[in-house]
Structures are given as C-alpha cells and as structure tokens.
Amino acid sequence: MENRTGKESDSESRKVTSQLLKSKSGEFDLESILFLKLKGLGIYELGCIGECLSLERLDLSNNNITHLGPLASLKLMVVLNVSANRIVTLEPLGSCESLQSLNVAGNHISSLENLQSLAGxxxxxxxRLRDPISNLSNPLCTSSTYRSSVLDMIPSIKVIDGERVSGQGSDLYQLCKDIDNSLKRFLSNGPVAAEIPGTAKPWVEESYWDLKPAESSIIDEAYKQFNDVLQECKELSKRADDTIAQAEQALNIRNDPGSYVF
Structure with a gap:
C-alpha cells in the first residue's frame, strides 16, 4: 500500500496542479499569476496551467512535455520557453495572440507544417529552434533553408535562433556576409605563391592587404553603413536601459525578480 501511494505521489508531482502553481508563484488565485518558472521539474502533463489567464511569462524548459493543449487559453502570454521537451506540434499556440518570444529548441519538430499554426x-x-550553446535542436533544423522558410511562413519574425534576420541591425549582418563572400571570391581568384622547401609559408598571401578599387569601395560603403547602424544601436541601447529601469522598478514588489528571467 505504501509503494502504491509513493508511485501515485510521484506521478502527481510530474503533473501541473493548482498546489504546484501556487507554491511556485506565491499567489493564492491562479488568475493572479503573471510569471511562472517551472524549469526541470520532470513535468509531463500541463494539467490546470490553462487557468492562469493573466500569465505573461512562462518557463517550462527541461521537462518531459509532449502536448501544449492547456496553453491555448493563455491569450496574454508574451514569452514562452518550452525548450528541451518532447514536443512535436505547436498547434495550441495558434491562439496565444500576444506571444512575442518563443523558444522551442530541443524538441521533436520535424517539418514546417508543425509550425503552420504560428503563421497568424x-x-x-x-x-528559437536551435541553440548550439546548449546543444539543442529540432529535426527541422537539418535543412539548410529552414530559416528562410520560417521567415516566409511567419513574416513578423525578426530574430531566428538569436540572429536578427529583419529590422534594425539585419542590414549590417547581410552586409558583412556580402563582404565575406566578396573576399572569398577575391582570394580564390588571386595568385598562389609557390612553396619553397625549407622556408616558412606566410599565413596570408603578400598581396592580401592590397585592396583593389572594387574591394575598397565595398569597404568604404561598409564603414558608412556600419556607422549608421552603430548610431541606431546606441539609441536602441539607451531606450533599452530606460525600459529595463522601468521594469526593475515595477518588479521591486517581488522578492526575487531575477527568477523570472528566461
């Protein structure tokens, strides 16, 4: 009898219950919960989490979740982290109309069809579908064109896997790629110095730093665009500092605001 009770208790501990939500949030009423961090608790079933109707930020990473059904009712959710689970489809998230940031790296998403529900x-x-730092990915990421396909499907996306693909900053990223490709073509077409036995080979060709007019114009344009983007970054940084200061002031009512950073 004791063994059976232990198994039932263990099973219950891996399911989201109202008691778990209240203990983790410090709130008595589920509808009053704004932030939840349920990382690495062995959760396999989301239970009553859908009753947290005011929830804005949710971390469910490093669990055993396969279905996201209960999240469909979270209309105010802005940030969701479900990385390192066993999720195949994101269909329930199609009704999370306030969602701005989603981390699903380290799951079983195998095709674009599994992301179709996010298009609206x-x-x-x-x-984030892939996180090389944490060695997390999805089967979908084996395709070399998955990022462009995701961008075509979800036009609002500005950042994929931590890289800005549209909006401010993306022009600089593309420019750097273009310069890199131009330099590669230049080097591949340039002369190759013959190796002389018994002498050390230079780490670059002698003419490596002698830029031709075409390459020089590319660099000049790069400097100009870089300075423009740098100025935008400085302005964005100032705005971000102001926003962070306001957020920290708002979160001073909580004992441990740092626990809600994903």
Whole structure:
C-alpha cells in the first residue's frame, strides 16, 4: 500500500496542479499569476496551467512535455520557453495572440507544417529552434533553408535562433556576409605563391592587404553603413536601459525578480 501511494505521489508531482502553481508563484488565485518558472521539474502533463489567464511569462524548459493543449487559453502570454521537451506540434499556440518570444529548441519538430499554426501570430518576433550553446535542436533544423522558410511562413519574425534576420541591425549582418563572400571570391581568384622547401609559408598571401578599387569601395560603403547602424544601436541601447529601469522598478514588489528571467 505504501509503494502504491509513493508511485501515485510521484506521478502527481510530474503533473501541473493548482498546489504546484501556487507554491511556485506565491499567489493564492491562479488568475493572479503573471510569471511562472517551472524549469526541470520532470513535468509531463500541463494539467490546470490553462487557468492562469493573466500569465505573461512562462518557463517550462527541461521537462518531459509532449502536448501544449492547456496553453491555448493563455491569450496574454508574451514569452514562452518550452525548450528541451518532447514536443512535436505547436498547434495550441495558434491562439496565444500576444506571444512575442518563443523558444522551442530541443524538441521533436520535424517539418514546417508543425509550425503552420504560428503563421497568424502577428506579434511573434523571436523564435528559437536551435541553440548550439546548449546543444539543442529540432529535426527541422537539418535543412539548410529552414530559416528562410520560417521567415516566409511567419513574416513578423525578426530574430531566428538569436540572429536578427529583419529590422534594425539585419542590414549590417547581410552586409558583412556580402563582404565575406566578396573576399572569398577575391582570394580564390588571386595568385598562389609557390612553396619553397625549407622556408616558412606566410599565413596570408603578400598581396592580401592590397585592396583593389572594387574591394575598397565595398569597404568604404561598409564603414558608412556600419556607422549608421552603430548610431541606431546606441539609441536602441539607451531606450533599452530606460525600459529595463522601468521594469526593475515595477518588479521591486517581488522578492526575487531575477527568477523570472528566461
């Protein structure tokens, strides 16, 4: 009898219950919960989490979740982290109309069809399907064109896997790629110095730093665009500092605001 009770208790501990939500949030009423961090608890079933109707930020990473059904009712959710789970489809998230940032790296998403439900989320700007630092990915990421396909499907996306693909900053990223490709073509067509036995080979060709007019014009344009983007970054940084200061002031009512950073 004791063994059976232990198994039932263990099973219950891996399911989201009202008691778990209240203990983790410190709130008595589920509808009052704004932030939840349920990382690495062995959760396999989301239970009553859909009753947290005011929830804005949710971290469910490093669990055993396969279905996101209960999240469909979270209309105010802005940030969701479900990385390192066993999720195949994101269909329930199609009704999370406030969602802006989504991390699903380290799941079992194998095709673009599994992301189709996100196409109507007009506020979704950031999505992570792959995280090389944490060695997390999805089967979909084996395709070399998955990022462009995701961008075509969800036009509102600005950042994929931590890289800005549209909006401010993306022009600089593309410019750097173009310069890199131009230099590669230049080097591949340039002369190759013959190796002389018994002498050390230079780490670059002698003419490597002698830029031709075409390459020089590319660099000049790069400097100009870089300075323009740098100025935008400085302005964005100032705005971000102001926003962070306001957020920290707002979160001073909580004992541990740092626990809600995903």
């Amino acid at each position: 989320l007009r506020k979704l700007e950031t999505i």
